[in-house]
Amino acid sequence: MTINEAKGVYAIAVTPFHDDGRINLDGIGRLCDFYAEAGACGLTILGMMGEAQKLDAAEATEVIRRFMAHSSVPVVVGVSSPGFAPMQRLAQEAMALGAAGVMVAPSANLRTDDQIVGYYANVLDAIGSDIPLVIQDFPLAQSVVMSPAVIRRIVNDNPACAMLKHEDWPGLDKITQLRAWQADGSLRPISILCGNGGAFLDLEMARGADGAMTGYAFPEMLVDVVDRARQGDIEAAMDIFDVHLPLVRYEQQPGLGLAARKYVLHRRGVLSSEAQRRPGPELSPAGKGEVELLLKRMSRHDPRANIG
Incomplete structure (x- = not known):
């Protein structure tokens, strides 16, 4: 299955570090x-x-190499960059190492619809029009607003556009509009996977999303919600989602949310260290206490949160 047909959960993987900031390459297999x-x-x-922005070029390549060597599922590589030269290098290296596609967010200086459409045409001209492309629509981070009409233009003009990573907020109506255009044939089919830490995943699935492309300390929950929704049981999906919503909300905190996620992954034995590479905030003792309280409360309804 190519990524334009992707359904389910594409987990946003953290990058494991040692306490001293070195990449824990051996931890990638785990x-x-x-x-x-x-x-x-x-x-x-x-x-x-x-934490891609904290890696140098050689480190980024080695991280891709390690993930590709160990992953049993398709891997999409983020290659966003202020310049096309480093974007091209990383995209072509990623594909040579076996990636399923690359993800690019719009440059933060884009303002008009024509600028946004032109930017993605230039991206594909730079990296290669045969590379499957994921459009990252995350206006809260990039300050670039892509209307449904702009996304339709980009997708229809560029056959390599295979997936939308939908992270608009509010953005539920955008999913509905894109699906309506796909139904009437004015937008060719692409996969729509949603981000934002899963904060609206239950409702996004009800609007017609294909799944999630996001991270969370319990990716099993994301999988369960998507599976129930795809089976047509939105109420069951919401019941599962509601149990985890307090920790999902905690992970929404800019910067500190990744610290919370890595803390829980460390507690779960997935990471050998909760470290982020500097600069990056750390959870205070009070913050860790809050996360522990949330885990305790979650474990009453989901035993996976009972991590000792």
Whole structure:
């Protein structure tokens, strides 16, 4: 299955570090096993929550190499960059190493619809029009607003556009509009996977999303919600989602949310260290106490949160 047909959960993988800031390359295999065991049907690496901006070029290539060597599911690689030259290098290296596609967010200086459409045409001209492309629509981070009409233009003009990573907020009506255009044939089919830490995943699935491309300390929950929704049982999906919503909300905190996620993954034995590479905030003792309280409360309804 190509990524334009992707359904399910593409987990945004964290990048494991040692306490001193070195990349824990040996820990990548354990991460791949964890996400596969959780039911993820794909991985996305070197995204914002993968701390890609803190890696140099050689480190980024080696991280891709390690994930590709261990992953049993398709891998999408984030290659966003202020310049096309480093984007091209990383995209072509990723594909040579076996990636299923690459993800690019719009440059933050884009303002008009024509600028946004032109930017993605230039991206594909730079990296290669045969590389499957994931459009990252995350206006809260990039300050670039892509209307449904702009997304339709980009997708229809560029056959390599295979997936939308939908992270608009509010953005539920955008999913409805895109699906309506796909139904009437004015937008060719692409996969729509949703991000934002899963904060609206239950409702996004009800609007017609194909799944999630996001991270969370319990990716099993994301898989369960998507599976129930795809089976047509939105109420069951919401029941599962509601149990985890307090921790999902906690992970929404800019910067600190990744610290919370890594703390829980460390507590679960997935990471050998909860460290982020500097600069990056750390959870205070009070913050860790709050996360522990949330885990305790979650465990009353989901035994997976009972991590000792």
